[in-house]
Amino acid sequence: MIPSAPDPETFAAAVRGDDAAWAVLHRQWAPVVLSWCSYLGGGRIDADEAARDVFFRLWQKAERVRSPAVFRSFLYSVTRRVVSEHRRRAWGRRWVGAPTHERPDTRRGPAQLTEERAIAAQVQDVLGSLRDRDREVLLLCEVMGHTTQEAADIIGIPPNTVKSRLLRARKRFAEIARRRDLAPELLSA
């Protein structure tokens, strides 16, 4: 569950430069930012590195956050921008042979893991063919499990706009997935 806003006193202390307050914010929000970076980046960027960049910008610009109530949407907008930059760099990195950012996973067997990774890569391709605004709501609501209201708060748009984008994104995703024959056994609708 993503916290809706930081504690006002902690946030104020952090803006003043208090390291203990920053440690609290890191513990509360770093997993959130890491999760955003992982899903928005879709395995093509180094989510750790992107999350560090997000916090680096937050350290620089925290005083611009007018109140703790808008902190989450501010953080998300920074994350979105950083992930976008990292995706562009990742595109360039393919030409210089830099290492990929796949992580070893010992919890699943190699065969299952290979199959799941292949499906995830297909999903990533389909997501990549959606419009940015549609992909965003699909990821927030369907992958990260946010409610429509939460997604609206995070992105900073009305809930009804989220609903209409989500509807369009689902439809478009299903269409493209079928056309590309994405794991047909998984396409139940």
Place this chain on the structure above:
Amino acid sequence: MPDDALDIYAKINAPSPEQAEALIQDLDRQRRLRAKPPPQPWWTRAAVPVAALAAAAAVLLVVLPGDGDGDGDGDGIRNRSIGGGAWVSPEQAAPPALRLAIERDGIVEPLKPGKAVQLGDRLFFRIESQQVGTADLWIDGPSGREKLSSVSFSQPGTLDVPRGDGLLAWRFDARGRYHFEVLADGAERCVPSSCAQRTVDVR
């Protein structure tokens, strides 16, 4: 709606708790490193150059009297870089080497000495060691001095400095002069014959 496919996507890309914990620790460390040091009283600011001057004078007094005619016993070789008066073992005579690569706009290339570095550039590190043991990578920059990482050499060779299951990348966020040092086996200061140094100016 292919919910199952999205579930698999979510599972594959989900960050692990260990990954989040490592990030939190790293953010705390980076934040402390980047925090501005508290203002010092003027007398301590004055004391530092005076102490440095005194230390330099002491070093000169110790090094200059050496006549350089050492009577080596055959096991050591002359190390001319520290004044000609000292003998070092063959192992010490092969210091580690530090190579840097820089990433800008998605392009990674070796960082040649004197090449301009800009804010936002990322630096990768490769250490070559002829000795078995540990090599520590230190940074001395505008925000202070700190150990960045350690690399263990089970045999002589070349290793990229890792972080987690990737590579350590240092991003420059402040202009200034940065010294990167590789020190062997827990040393905290550079001894010329056993450490490697690179200086990077960020504009």
